[in-house]
Amino acid sequence: MVIGGPDGSNLRHFPGRIDSANKAELSFRVPGKVEKLLVNEGEFVTKGQTLAQLDRTDYRITMKDRAANYEQAKKDFERGEELVVKGSISRRDYDTLKAKYKSADAALEQAQQNLNYTTLKAPFAGSIARRHIEQFEEIATKQSVLSIIDQDSLLVKFDIPESLILQLPQGTEEDQVTGHVSVWARFDSSSDSQFELIFKEVSKRADAKTQTFEITYSLPQQKEITVLPGMTANVTIDFSEVLNDKPVHFLPLSAISGSNELEPRVWRIDEQTMTVKEQKIAIGRMLGSKVEVTNGVQSGMRIVTAGAAFLSEDMKVSLIKPMEQAEPRNDTPSNIDQQ
Numbered sequence: 001m002v003i004g005g006p007d008g009s010n011l012r013h014f015p016g017r018i019d020s021a022n023k024a025e026l027s028f029r030v031p032g033k034v035e036k037l038l039v040n041e042g043e044f045v046t047k048g049q050t051l052a053q054l055d056r057t058d059y060r061i062t063m064k065d066r067a068a069n070y071e072q073a074k075k076d077f078e079r080g081e082e083l084v085v086k087g088s089i090s091r092r093d094y095d096t097l098k099a100k101y102k103s104a105d106a107a108l109e110q111a112q113q114n115l116n117y118t119t120l121k122a123p124f125a126g127s128i129a130r131r132h133i134e135q136f137e138e139i140a141t142k143q144s145v146l147s148i149i150d151q152d153s154l155l156v157k158f159d160i161p162e163s164l165i166l167q168l169p170q171g172t173e174e175d176q177v178t179g180h181v182s183v184w185a186r187f188d189s190s191s192d193s194q195f196e197l198i199f200k201e202v203s204k205r206a207d208a209k210t211q212t213f214e215i216t217y218s219l220p221q222q223k224e225i226t227v228l229p230g231m232t233a234n235v236t237i238d239f240s241e242v243l244n245d246k247p248v249h250f251l252p253l254s255a256i257s258g259s260n261e262l263e264p265r266v267w268r269i270d271e272q273t274m275t276v277k278e279q280k281i282a283i284g285r286m287l288g289s290k291v292e293v294t295n296g297v298q299s300g301m302r303i304v305t306a307g308a309a310f311l312s313e314d315m316k317v318s319l320i321k322p323m324e325q326a327e328p329r330n331d332t333p334s335n336i337d338q339q
Helices: 057-086 091-116 173-179 240-245
Strands: 011-020 023-027 032-037 050-054 119-121 126-131 144-149 154-161 182-187 190-196 198-202 212-219 232-238 249-252 264-270 275-280 282-287 290-295
Antiparallel strands (some): 032 050, 126 144, 249 290, 282 290
């Protein structure tokens, strides 16, 4: 293959999707009938605010029963402590009273927890994105009740090809600044304004159909416009400083082998003599079937991509001609002999 040069256009544009960094499907940890549903879709709620509540009647009754059992077990245990010292009861009987006391204590604690679980509270400040149930409905344990999102903590997600993904800085905000890659978003509601994005994460596996990687940037809170999860954005990446400062090349894994000193190399083809020359290289990150080569190669260089592990210095090679494609058969009824 001949190593290509950087694309003439340093600005790349991608369609983006807005998502919430904090979102949750809320559910009750106990079953029951919904007695109160206190919020509507789109309503803003604060952290710890009560959102819904189940009918607590049965849970209160259980709580009282467990409390009575606990009090009785506690009294029996305390009396047993006195009797075992006097030798009036055996150690075995004392241990039985102690076990019943601990069991009653645990049962009371569980009943108290179940009673508390009949109240559903907001885990963080945000907006109710969806209400999955209605008031007075019977629900099961862990059945989705409400969806909550944090509109102040937004993400922008988009897909890019593997040839570009390694050129993006991946890490902290400081890494992005030193990486010289600017990424910003525009929205249809405010197309004249652009909003800087901060790198968050990138998928390590390509989509099987599109062979692209999903990359996620965080969008700092904006007061100029309203941005909601589910909206779309136009994302622009400026590769100018990266490409002009130090072009990055991506080579297939099959082109790279190890030298006798176990250093990475490629085989450069001398097109005058059709022999190969060892070319030491420096490699960076690996993603998918490509490797980032940061030093040692340049645009226009022809290298070997097949059988690199079996070559040696000055070995003669020949270029593989593209396979000729056979003419398709035209088995139409007019070309088939009639019987």
